[in-house]
Amino acid sequence: MAEHLLQVDNLTVQFGKTFTAVDGISFTLEKGQTVGIVGESGSGKSVTSLSIMRLIASPPGKITNGSILYNNRAGQKVDLASLNEDAIRGYRGNEIAMIFQEPMTSLNPVLTCGYQVAEALRLHKKLNKKEARAKTIELFNKVKLPRPEAIFDSYPHEISGGQKQRVMIAMAISCDPAILIADEPTTALDVTVQAEIIQLLKELQQEHGMGIIFITHDLGVIASIAQRVVVMHRGKVVEEGEVHDIFKNPKHPYTRGLIACRPTLGRKLRRLPTISDFMSEGERTIIAPNIDIQNHFQSLTISDNETKERRNTLESQVPLLKVENIRNWFPIRKGFFSLTKDYVKAVDDVSFEVYPGETLGLVGESGCGKTTLGRTILRLIEPTSGKITFKGTNINSLTASQMRAMRKHMQIIFQDPYSSLNPRMTIGEAIMEPMRVHKLHSNDKTRKEKTIDLLERVSLKAEHFNRYPHEFSGGQRQRICIARAIAVEPEFIICDESVSALDVSVQAQVLNLLNELRDKFGFTYIFISHDLAVVKFMSDRMIVMNKGKIEEAGYPDDIYANPKSDYTRKLIAAIPGEI
């Protein structure tokens, strides 16, 4: 058998004395090949990649067993796991490069983008200033950055998230590495940008013949880039093989769950399958009823008649919310006297209605104005002009105190579950606070009972009442946010990218929870997302937004089957991994 480019053998990484993050995993990577590592948060996939670079924090992390054999440029076999610190530094960035999840934080905000790339070139390739600049601009061209000269001199905050990730890729490939490790490089990005970045990585791979290790929580993404896939669960490899085989015939129930839980465009489901449909976990054992994915999908599909009926009953009602000609223009002030020179038209002349009990989907790329629109409806931002009628009241004419009373009926769930909970409040307090504001329930004792009831309703436990947010995972935090939003028994909830920061498997659970709550309490949702597949799954009607305007509106099935604008087609094409 030919030499492998990288051969990870029985790798074990421990944190402290007790916690084994990676438990005896093995896989190989060939030249010019892409291996995908898939798993949920905490499955050990990032620790694996950091171990190859020997970047795990040590102590407490330590490679306790196994080898990482790498065939270096000189044709020697080296074990990265046992190299000393000086030797491994020669490989980092030079032969093995890495790109990270968060392009916002992995570039230094006080240095220009070009300087940071050029710096790496001067360090590793010993180029002088002028050569480094020329080479950087060449690299920027290669990663298809628009106006490379301008971006060379711009600071990270001046360019978009997708562009930052391209700068990171340029930096990673600057020394022509043999292996590129991409740790969730597209998770923080819009699906459309994700599709572009994946396309770029494929092209670069063909050109340079690198081996790529692509790490993600989303099996769908893997399908569009990798040849081989390694599925990790709790630090162990549960399944490994060719991408086609795994998608066609997943053997492990966990893999089946991961494949099934991603919302897809082609199906209309009552609820999303979750991993717990396929397996339930004990302390050490996994109990898995043998469920076939296709049959499972079949049992969850909604018939056309059912959809039609639901539409008819919904639309025969009086609209709960009416938005008329909403505009939100932000002035651009320039010069010495701060005169208004122009406007950013974040929301431009948008009108729609929402019926009680309905979910209205709002889809579009970052910066299309969907978040501003959501916040304007709640009057967290004042509109420039237009009229918002909620339950027959024009909410723009309400005074501040009337508006505060009105907020009992309208709630919002934010995107980032990390920043939307006050770090210095226990989650019990956080959920009780809105009840106190609106003086719901007579005293704190009944409020506490109610809070515990809410916690259980969103699958958390009563004992979580006195814990602080930092003790919870992203999915759990989002459940807490949901519990807080429904604590005041609202009628209308805006979900602003509420699942975008979550793993696909957790996303499925949260989406199901939102739907369950809607059916039980009759909530009305506006569901905002950049992912058309998610919006299509959630909504009864859907609006596609672009540059502050409504591009297209209608029933999700119709829009999917027959998109009218190019923009919508682009959004549909960006959804990865149709199964």
Add this chain to the structure above:
Amino acid sequence: MAEVATQQISKSKSFKAAVLFLIFLASISLTASIIANDKPLFVKTESGFWFPAFSGETYYNQDLRFADLAEMPSDTISVIMPPVQYAPGATDIENSGFKSPGQTQFKDESGSRRMLRAWERHHLGTGKRGEDILSGLIHGTRISLSAGIYCAMIAGFIGILLGCVAGYYGDRGIVIPRGIAFTTIIGILPAWFYAFNVRTYLITADIPVSTSTATLQAMASIMAFFAVLAIFASLGLLLNYIRYFNNKVNFPIDWVISRIIEIVNSLPRLIIIISIAAISRPSMANIIMLIGLTYWTEIARITRAEIMRIRNTDYIASAKSSGASPWRILFKQALPNALPVISVSLIACIASAILTESSLSFLGLGVPVDIVTWGSLLAGAREQFDAWWLVVFPGAMIFLTILSLNKIADTISSRS
């Protein structure tokens, strides 16, 4: 993460030492009159018993003082003296003229001069009039700490309030009818007049009685200032019937407060304090108030910046969308998150207030002559350069206190 941080803190020895030292100072200042006093703690005679040190009781119409022990009534059964048998600043003629800690010290007992016994000595030496340095240090601790804490209270109250309002509302947060804006601006003058001119008597009358009530009166004055402003603001509601006054205008509260901070900051702080202290009646409360009223700007600036950062987080937006009122959001959600940073500046304020108070009493400005402070002990060394004990001991106290406070502030700021 938080657990790791607390572990690191408890591991840091210098932080522990700093906290212990401050606890030590606080307990000294609370028990100063028991530790160092020239009156006995307990006197028992055949006709009854007394606690002169606690109650200031006199016996036979004269102070029961150590110096007069010989003249104690003949029926005295037992006397218990405090560990340090001198009152701060009390004259001791026998040992006057700068006696060093090691020097032979004398006592006049019924006309004959004898050497002091070991426990009766001036352990840290004496000053010009024979005043005991140790006793002065012990009582000075109370003055310094209370000066620091009261100053921080005044400065913190103004600083946090203004900082919160400026940071939370910003320049566009307050939109009010023109009438209210008018009457509020007009109200500033009468409010100032009532709070700080009419009430001056109330504040200063309390000064000789107790520093703490005077501080409370000063804080009441500040509240009265805002109360009068509120009354004027509500008068503005009446103007709402006139159309011109009902138009909404943007009140740039952040701009106004920031300019006030800049103006106060641009005044040379120590010179202002010195010049006002020079013309006003010397009193501790005056000094404390002056320091407090000039040191709030730093706290206000830091609070403003911190609240501005927190204002843009999602949990504040979420509190807004749940219908909480601005004040509720400010004090329940925003302020607790700003507290670690604010507490650092509060501690720094305590430290600089102690330092300012010490330098003022060193200069002998604004502090009553009969009050012994660390600064006034230091000042004694100006008259006699060889009296090293007048420099070393008070200087070390000031140095260690400031060092401990800074260490604590440092640790808090590196943790958050």
